[in-house]
Every structure is written in structure tokens, then in C-alpha cells.
Amino acid sequence: MNKSTLSGVGIALAGIAVGLYLDGGQVGQMLQPTAALIVFGGTFGAVLVQFPFSVVMQAAGQLKEVLVGVKDPASQLIEDLLRYAQRARRNGLVSLDAELDFIADPFLRRAMMLAVDGAHSAELRQTMELEMDREADTEELIPKVFEAAGGFAPTIGIIGAVIGLIQVMQRLQNINEVGRGIAVAFVATIYGVGSANIFFLPFAGRVKIAMRRRQVLRELIVDGVTSIVDRANPRVLETKLAIYLNRPSVPARAKLVAK
Numbered sequence: 001m002n003k004s005t006l007s008g009v010g011i012a013l014a015g016i017a018v019g020l021y022l023d024g025g026q027v028g029q030m031l032q033p034t035a036a037l038i039v040f041g042g043t044f045g046a047v048l049v050q051f052p053f054s055v056v057m058q059a060a061g062q063l064k065e066v067l068v069g070v071k072d073p074a075s076q077l078i079e080d081l082l083r084y085a086q087r088a089r090r091n092g093l094v095s096l097d098a099e100l101d102f103i104a105d106p107f108l109r110r111a112m113m114l115a116v117d118g119a120h121s122a123e124l125r126q127t128m129e130l131e132m133d134r135e136a137d138t139e140e141l142i143p144k145v146f147e148a149a150g151g152f153a154p155t156i157g158i159i160g161a162v163i164g165l166i167q168v169m170q171r172l173q174n175i176n177e178v179g180r181g182i183a184v185a186f187v188a189t190i191y192g193v194g195s196a197n198i199f200f201l202p203f204a205g206r207v208k209i210a211m212r213r214r215q216v217l218r219e220l221i222v223d224g225v226t227s228i229v230d231r232a233n234p235r236v237l238e239t240k241l242a243i244y245l246n247r248p249s250v251p252a253r254a255k256l257v258a259k
Contacts, residue, residue: 081224150200157192
């Protein structure tokens with residue numbers, strides 16, 4: 001569970017709810033299905049106009065990582081690379097062919113395939129850096145989906161408010177309903193501005209951080225595999241790859257030495 005994200009959203013919503021209560025309002029006043037339909041339906045439609053459906057679905061898939069969080073795989077990657085380095089020094093690079101079917105990370109698998117096929121380290125690095133650039137270009141669109149939603153939502157919220165005011169104006173003969181109708185109309189504006197600043201824009205920032213971390217992990221893989229091709233000493237490789245962690249050493253070291 002991503003405690004930071006959920007805590008932030010919870011504090012923001014609680015602050016708004018408490019402020020409303022202290023001002024004499026009720027949370028139930030903010031629950032307007034029509035306003036929600038206008039704002040979120042309109043925002044989703046506008047995002048689909050700007051981005052391909054596949055990109056929007058990729059962005060939606062990132063919500064799990066934003067809300068739930070995932071374990072940083074750096075330690076496991078380093079452990080695997082050190083094991084490959086030890087095996088390559090003992091039995092040669094060709095012996096790593098048996099490991100390929102068990103590598104889940106597609107980027108690592110492609111790099112290891114090049115290594116097993118006899119690519120030189122410079123050639124391997126050039127090929128994988130081109131792959132990194134391609135994947136970075138694709139991933140760059142994902143946070144922009146949330147940024148676009150954060151830009152559209154407040155404007156569509158205003159549209160929802162105007163629609164509500166039009167309906168109010170058509171019922172001016174019932175003056176008792178005018179005040180209530182105006183209040184309900186402006187709920188759409190709250191939905192638009194609130195969703196943009198509590199959800200969409202912060203989510204975009206969080207996804208950018210995740211995308212950058214993925215690029216760093218790909219750099220780790222490239223450095224690790226090229227070092228394996230160059231027959232680097234596993235202990236030297238461990239020290240080199242440890243810079244990709246927030247701590248100076250790899251927890252799996254004792255296990256590798258024991259093996």
C-alpha cells in the first residue's frame with residue numbers, strides 16, 4: 001500500500017470536509033451524481049480526443065502503482081546480475097542461455113540475449129540505449145494523460161456549473177428553489193478544480209517519478225550486462241551496481257558468497 005499517496009489524498013479530502021462542516025455545511029451537499037457525470041465523463045472524453053486509447057489504458061494501468069505501490073526491484077536485479085556474472089566467469093557466456101527463459105523483465109531478457117549471442121559490450125550498450133530511448137518516448141505520454149485531465153477538469157466543471165445555472169434560470173418562478181439550485185450548480189466547479197488538484201496533477205507527478213525510476217533500472221541493467229560481457233569481477237560489479245540503490249551494499253551479498 002502506497003501510504004504516502006493515500007495519506008495525501010485522505011488529508012486533502014478530510015481538510016475539505018472539516019472545513020465544510022465548520023462552515024455549517026454538510027458533506028452530503030457535495031454528492032451530486034449529475035455534476036460528477038458531467039465533469040468526469042467530459043474529462044474522460046476530452047482525454048480520449050487528445051490521446052490514443054492504448055495510451056489512456058496504459059495511464060489507467062499506472063493507477064495501481066500510484067495508489068498501491070510496488071517494491072523497488074533494484075536489489076533483486078543486482079542479485080540476478082551478480083549470479084549471472086559468477087556463472088559466466090565459471091562456464092562462459094553461452095552457459096547463460098539456460099537462464100533466458102526464467103527472466104521476467106523483457107528489457108533484461110533482450111540484453112542477456114545479445115550477450116549470449118556474442119555481442120561486444122559497446123555494441124550491446126548502443127543497442128540497449130536505443131531501446132531505452134524508444135521506451136522513454138512511449139512512457140513520456142503516460143503522465144501527460146493525467147496532466148491533460150488536470151487541465152480539462154476545471155474547465156468542464158465550469159461548463160457543468162453553467163448548465164446548472166441555465167436550469168435554475170428556467171425555474172425562476174419558484175424562488176425558493178433558486179438558491180438551492182445555484183448551490184448545486186457550483187458543485188460541478190468544485191468537482192473539476194478538486195479532482196485536478198487532488199488527483200490528476202499529483203498523480204502525473206507521481207507517475208513521472210516512477211517512469212524515471214524505470215529508466216534508472218534500465219541503466220542498471222545495461223551497466224550490469226555489459227560488465228558481464230567484459231568478464232568483470234563479481235565483487236567489482238557489486239560495488240559498481242550498488243550506486244543504483246539508496247544504501248551502499250546489496251542485501252543478497254551473503255547469499256551469493258555462500259553459493
